Amino acid sequence: MAGAIINGIVATGTFPAQQIYVFDINPEKCEALKQKAGIQAADSIRQLIEKCNIVFLAVKPQNFAEVLTAVKPAVNEKILFVSIAAGISTQYIVRSLDCGCPVIRTMPNTPLLIGKGATALSRTANVADEDFQLVLSLFSACGTVTVLDESQMNAVISVNSSSPAYIYLFAKAMLDSAVKQGIAADTALQLICQTLEGSAEMLRQPELTPDDLIKMVSSPGGTTLKALDVFYEHHFEQTVDEAMRACTKRAEELGK
Numbered sequence: 001m002a003g004a005i006i007n008g009i010v011a012t013g014t015f016p017a018q019q020i021y022v023f024d025i026n027p028e029k030c031e032a033l034k035q036k037a038g039i040q041a042a043d044s045i046r047q048l049i050e051k052c053n054i055v056f057l058a059v060k061p062q063n064f065a066e067v068l069t070a071v072k073p074a075v076n077e078k079i080l081f082v083s084i085a086a087g088i089s090t091q092y093i094v095r096s097l098d099c100g101c102p103v104i105r106t107m108p109n110t111p112l113l114i115g116k117g118a119t120a121l122s123r124t125a126n127v128a129d130e131d132f133q134l135v136l137s138l139f140s141a142c143g144t145v146t147v148l149d150e151s152q153m154n155a156v157i158s159v160n161s162s163s164p165a166y167i168y169l170f171a172k173a174m175l176d177s178a179v180k181q182g183i184a185a186d187t188a189l190q191l192i193c194q195t196l197e198g199s200a201e202m203l204r205q206p207e208l209t210p211d212d213l214i215k216m217v218s219s220p221g222g223t224t225l226k227a228l229d230v231f232y233e234h235h236f237e238q239t240v241d242e243a244m245r246a247c248t249k250r251a252e253e254l255g256k
């Protein structure tokens, strides 16, 4: 995710490459991020904190404690932190740093890699409006941005951030069935992708609800209703609800 965000930052041209620093504990990853985006590499977290006034925290939630411990000795209240971690609250970051730093909590998704991301963001009260606008513009460079209250930042993971995986799973199941029914995999993949894009575009039309759209496809006595019967028999909607709630529950656990 850090790579996708760095690409977005570089693309905006907001900061010259000599002012953008990366640090990864894995030297190969650090070098790869540096080379790919043409930015600078810091030798340590400490050096990065000393050089930057906006710091993106892009490690796994499980690595947050060690990273914040390394950040703490060099921190000051002027540094703005931007976290992309699932489940990690702004309160946890502020408390761990023992410093009233402004913090923006974000939840991006992997389509950021191709400029089609959907990022949700929230902020602590002390984030200056101009700083928040700046960070919004950086994420906007690789997709859409949506501002939420922090209380919604765990649940939203199930909506935009883990959800590409469920959509890929659904697409994979469709692909497998298409192949079993004699359609070539590449042909089926093209048809499925175009159908996903077209269906998403129709969902955006404000005058049509998902139920309206389902009805438009479902001819009485036709094929779609037969397929939907199978989904309903297997409690599809309940399964999706359970999966999304399991996602949110895990975010809550990661934040503890």
Ligand SMILES: NC(=O)C1=CN([C@@H]2O[C@H](COP(=O)(O)OP(=O)(O)OC[C@H]3O[C@@H](n4cnc5c(N)ncnc54)[C@H](O)[C@@H]3O)[C@@H](O)[C@H]2O)C=CC1
Pocket (backbone or CB within 6 Å): 001, 002, 023, 024, 025, 026, 029, 058, 059, 060, 061, 063, 066, 067, 084, 085, 086, 107, 108, 109, 110, 161
């Ligand atoms: N993968 C996804 O779709 C999304 C991930 N996120 C969040 O993004 C964060 C990163 O996830 P990924 O990019 O998938 O993980 P990743 O494993 O690809 O990247 C994490 C990087 O952190 C580095 N790292 C670990 N400990 C470190 C330390 N002490 N100091 C410096 N670097 C250290 C690792 O070497 C690794 O390169 C997580 O907090 C995750 O919750 C958020 C939205 C979507």
Ligand SMILES: O=C(O)[C@@H]1CCC=N1
Pocket (backbone or CB within 6 Å): 086, 157, 161, 162
């Ligand atoms: O699976 C995860 O924990 C991360 C956060 C959201 C998407 N991937």
